[in-house]
Amino acid sequence: MEGTDLKEEIARRLGIAQVVSWYVHLVHRGKTHKGLCPFHSEKTPSFTVNEEKGFWYCFGCQQGGDLYHFVQKIENISFMEALELLAGKAGLDPDDFRKKGPDRSGKEELYSALSEGSAFFQTCLFAREGIHVRKYLESRGIPESTWKHFGLGFAPTEGGAVSHLRKKGASLENLEKLGLAKKGKSGYYDYFRGRLIFPVKDILGRVIAFGGRVMDEGAPKYLNSPESPVFSKSRQLFALDIAKKAISEGGSVLLVEGYLDAIAAHQSGFTNAVASLGTSLTAGQVGLIGRYARKVLLAYDSDEAGNRASLRALALFQEEEIEALVVTLPKGEDPDSFLREKGPDAFRDHLARALPSIRYVLAQSLKRHDPGTLSGKEEIAKEVLPFIRAFKSPIAQDEHTRLLADTLKVREEALRRLSARFEKKGISGRLEQGHGGVPKMNPEPLEQISPAERELLALILKKEITLDQVFQENGPSDFASPLCRKIVEEIHDLWSTDRSFRLDQFLSTRKDETESSLIARLISESEGISLSEKQKNQLLGQLRERTLRETFKSLQEKMAEFMGRGEHPPKELQMAYKRLEHQLKVK
Known part of the structure; x- marks a missing residue:
């Protein structure tokens, strides 16, 4: 089987929405699917999948491509590795490649x-x-x-x-x-x-x-x-492969500490449970959770080590703006032991009474310090205020400051002054810094590409204008944007060789990430926009006229050079100049 044929068969059997949904919870809206981008942190979905066109695009980090680019990026593997992985998922034998690429890794x-x-x-x-x-x-x-x-x-x-x-x-x-x-x-x-x-x-x-x-x-x-x-332990969660469906459907994750905790939870019907492979939750694991849900119930062991781990985890979830609640089990219990002794109903009651992150942080601080003394109030404020300040929402900061003031029986204004003083001194409640987000890779800014070029290339990519119509009078050189020109040149070369070539074959063979991102963005942003034949011809005319004017300006400069030296311009140059001048006057 040809490599290209295999790619088409994979796409036919799986579909881009199905592939992406293995990693991202998608919601079907109209012609597209939307979800939270797995390549950068966000609260509002800006990640889109167009099943019909076979492309994904994120309006937040401006990355996009087809299902192969997606798998390459999220799995951090080569194109051939992605192809073989997807072939296996589609029930196809990778040995059917005509030229099977070596597994270099x-x-x-x-x-x-x-x-x-x-x-x-x-x-x-x-x-x-x-x-x-x-x-x-x-x-x-x-x-x-x-x-x-x-x-x-x-x-x-x-x-x-x-x-x-x-x-x-x-x-x-x-x-x-x-x-x-x-x-x-x-x-x-x-x-x-x-x-x-x-x-x-x-x-x-x-x-x-x-x-x-x-x-x-x-x-x-x-x-x-x-x-x-x-x-990589810091980027994996035990049982996520089994739990991801329940997580996507329910919108929340039950995060436990160990293998047996996760197994006990699943066995008791809590099929959204995953384990963090120990108490040291990492930013990479939090980022992984954030791909599937924006709410997490933290059920670590109810001992000192578990409490410390919960506090560290809350700081990480706060950084990613994931709502975190802490399940407080009786002292000395863990989810496994509690479920075996008390059963799922009792565990469900504890889940329902889980403490929001701010209340848990405050409760832990109250255990260590006496709120009835001035020094105790100071210590509690010193521990809790930096955590409050780390919330990105001003409303959340205001509400949590009010809660702390009521608990300590002090005025909010006093806490705000204290918070400002702590901030000035650099006192921070962050126990771990950083997150596992992938750096943005911005292609050529779309704003630098002329509207006419953007619209025309989108029409070409969406097959809403024939290539015969495009290349009748226009060519790749009519595109000023280097990236647009490169894409159109590749299409033109294929079209010149074989007028019956299929554009979807061209789209599925893009290996350049910048090209793929631009293509995906143009298709996504022009979704639902249709142009009349007159408008299409006007776009073609605008690009052609721009090229003619640039050529005319170049001829003007050459004519001026000859006349500046007191020489007559060559006859061919004069004729070309007059011909273009006439064309532009007619336009």
Whole structure:
């Protein structure tokens, strides 16, 4: 199968809206789908997907392209990797490429080794050697259906994964890179041994890492895969591949700490639960959550470590303007233990009573300081005011300042003066800085392209004007914008070679991100606008006239050069000058 044919078949089977919805919650509005852009932080959706034209575009960061550009960008992979990934999702065999591109990154081999490793661990769980692990899971109320749903496994104490994966063709170098093998004095050995295995998957359901819980005493409770070319702990969430549908439908995320917390939540019907792979939530994980929902319920362990982690997490959610509420469970409880002992109804009651971020921050501060003393009031204000100041909404700042004033029984004006003093001294409540947003990559500003060129190129791209009509008297040189001219030149070259070529084939082969962004923006911004034949001809005439005037000006300058030297201009130059002068007078 030709590479181009494969691309068309992928697009036919999947569709751009379906592909984008794997990563972004989309709402269908008219001819387009809208959602929050995954490439920059925003509260109001400016990200659009045009199913009919096969393009996405964000009016916020001004990026856009087709489904291949989207997958390349969001997965940070090459075009060929995106093509093969989508071919697999579409049920097509990548070996059907006529010229299959090499996997230069080597990621495909890594994914294959991880998938084989996961299958090996699952087999071991159901084998005789895994009986004590199965009993352990059953004792925690986790049935076989849940093991299979999450792909749980067991790494035997005596090992076996490395030798099994070597037989399957995995290299020791890759196994070490993935944290499945460790090098010792006498050779390589299994990294995971005697542990209950939790496979960590990316948003597409590919295994990218493992977490292992010890089954015997005397070893670290949890062992996790190291960072690798396919796994960045700071940008992944456990169970998001399973939870994303419920999150998109419900509009909120239940964020827990550990693997078993997430599994217990799903088993109890809270299918929007994801785990942060430990208490240290990162900006990258917050950005990932923000792609799917703007509300999060934080249900960490109810101990000191969990409280500190919740406070750090709230600062990150505040930075991304994601509404965060904290679920306060009884002391010493975590979601897993609470659900097993009290059940889903009791847990649901706690979710309903979750504290908004400001009230949780204030409650934690009140535990540490006495609001009945002057020094206590000062300390509470010092801790809470910077958090209030970090809210981007002036209304939120005002309302929260009023809450603090009422709690401390002081005037709001006193708190505002204190806040200004703290700000001047640089006292900040931010526990972690930065966020995982992708820097903007702005193409040639659309405002620098003339309206006539924008409108005409949009007509060409939307196939609302024939190429015969465009190129009858006009050419690529009539476009002043270098980027527009480049796109039109490519279309003109294809059209000149084969008048029956399809424009959608041209659009689907754009690999230049700047070109793709401009194309997507022009198509998106001109949606719903139609022009009459007279208006189309006027656009063509405007571009042609501009070119003629530039040529005429150049001829004028050449004529002036000859006359300035006291010479007669060549006859050919004079004739060209008069011919253009006549054309412009007629116009």
